[in-house]
Amino acid sequence: MEKELEHQFVTNLERDQNIVHKICRIYTNDQASHNDLFQEITIQLWKAYPKFRGDSKFSTWMYRVALNTAITLYRKKKRGIQTQDYDSVHFRIKVEEYDDDTEQRLSLMYNAVKELNDIDKALVFLYLEDKNYKEISETMGISEVNARVKMNRVKTKLKKILNP
Amino acid sequence: MDELDLLKKDWNKQQGNYPKLTFDQIYKMIWKRSHSIVKWIFYISLIELLAGTLLNIIFSGDKYWESIKENGLEEFTIVLYVISYTITFYFIYRFYRNYRKISTTDDASTLMKNILKTRKTVKYYIAYVLISSGILIVGVSVYMILHHTNKDVEDISNYSFEAMDWVKFIGASVLVLTVFLGIIWLFYRLLYGILLRRLKKNYIELKKLEL
Numbered sequence: 001m002e003k004e005l006e007h008q009f010v011t012n013l014e015r016d017q018n019i020v021h022k023i024c025r026i027y028t029n030d031q032a033s034h035n036d037l038f039q040e041i042t043i044q045l046w047k048a049y050p051k052f053r054g055d056s057k058f059s060t061w062m063y064r065v066a067l068n069t070a071i072t073l074y075r076k077k078k079r080g081i082q083t084q085d086y087d088s089v090h091f092r093i094k095v096e097e098y099d100d101d102t103e104q105r106l107s108l109m110y111n112a113v114k115e116l117n118d119i120d121k122a123l124v125f126l127y128l129e130d131k132n133y134k135e136i137s138e139t140m141g142i143s144e145v146n147a148r149v150k151m152n153r154v155k156t157k158l159k160k161i162l163n164p
Numbered sequence: 165m166d167e168l169d170l171l172k173k174d175w176n177k178q179q180g181n182y183p184k185l186t187f188d189q190i191y192k193m194i195w196k197r198s199h200s201i202v203k204w205i206f207y208i209s210l211i212e213l214l215a216g217t218l219l220n221i222i223f224s225g226d227k228y229w230e231s232i233k234e235n236g237l238e239e240f241t242i243v244l245y246v247i248s249y250t251i252t253f254y255f256i257y258r259f260y261r262n263y264r265k266i267s268t269t270d271d272a273s274t275l276m277k278n279i280l281k282t283r284k285t286v287k288y289y290i291a292y293v294l295i296s297s298g299i300l301i302v303g304v305s306v307y308m309i310l311h312h313t314n315k316d317v318e319d320i321s322n323y324s325f326e327a328m329d330w331v332k333f334i335g336a337s338v339l340v341l342t343v344f345l346g347i348i349w350l351f352y353r354l355l356y357g358i359l360l361r362r363l364k365k366n367y368i369e370l371k372k373l374e375l
Binding site for chain 2: 038040139
């Protein structure tokens with residue numbers, strides 16, 4: 001039974017691991033921290049897995065636990081050397097159709113997101129993942145109105161970072 | 165906002181650009197040790213809850229009991245113990261209840277609230293230990309002074325205590341006590357300040373605007 005559960009869980013996570021990687025990219029600045037956070041999220045997902053009843057999609061269920069881990073449970077390790085071995089340019093693949101100007105704008109935008117606080121990052125992440133305000137409000141545990149207001153403020157903050 | 169839409173477009177195009185962990189790599193991870201703050205909070209809280217009890221046991225050796233007998237404080241002490249253990253167990257029970265409520269499948273706000281609540285229980289316990297031991301130490305000192313029953317100080321008690329000496333004595337006691345309790349409190353604040361700073365900041369940030 002336990003073996004079956006393990007297999008099921010790992011198969012699911014292997015399939016949907018991109019969601020976790022995306023969260024790690026937003027919340028960490030170097031590969032080692034990325035791996036650390038990925039591991040912690042995996043552990044927390046596994047611990048919570050018995051509560052997953054399958055009435056929603058596995059990927060939908062993951063958002064909550066993964067974000068909770070990134071915002072609340074995970075304690076950043078102090079590292080001797082603060083490396084930023086993937087900056088905005090490094091961690092994206094260049095999209096052929098973009099011109100240099102668009103590339104430039106995107107790289108500034110990725111860097112701007114990095115400067116936001118943990119909560120704002122979560123809002124941006126959920127927005128990028130195409131979640132509606134109802135889903136955002138349920139994941140974060142705030143009212144829909146609050147989610148909207150917060151999202152608008154994040155947009156303003158980003159504008160300010162881009163045009164100081 | 166155009167920039168954000170641009171970002172979203174690009175975000176969706178990056179799907180193929182993430183590390184791809186294999187089944188075995190992920191399987192190995194699920195057995196690794198968690199470094200979550202909840203675990204730290206749990207261990208530290210348990211140590212704190214037990215420390216009060218341990219201190220009691222260490223200090224209540226045979227000699228201690230004898231001196232209580234000499235002073236005729238047996239009943240008083242027993243009642244005090246019953247009360248203090250009842251209160252301690254109540255705190256442990258509350259802590260356990262709160263701890264069980266912490267669930268990563270809750271929404272972010274509920275999760276944070278539950279973690280903070282768990283900590284608060286222990287905070288109140290520490291406050292209770294500090295305040296009650298403060299009162300007890302003062303109470304015992306006053307009792308001893310008034311009754312002069314401690315044989316070790318019999319000689320000294322022949323000296324008459326003038327008003328000024330009393331003020332000095334009480335002042336010094338209060339000072340020592342305050343410093344002692346203050347150090348414990350400071351240590352405690354430091355520990356949790358570090359552990360819960362980010363969580364508290366995020367919780368306040370999240371609840372901003374919420375009515």
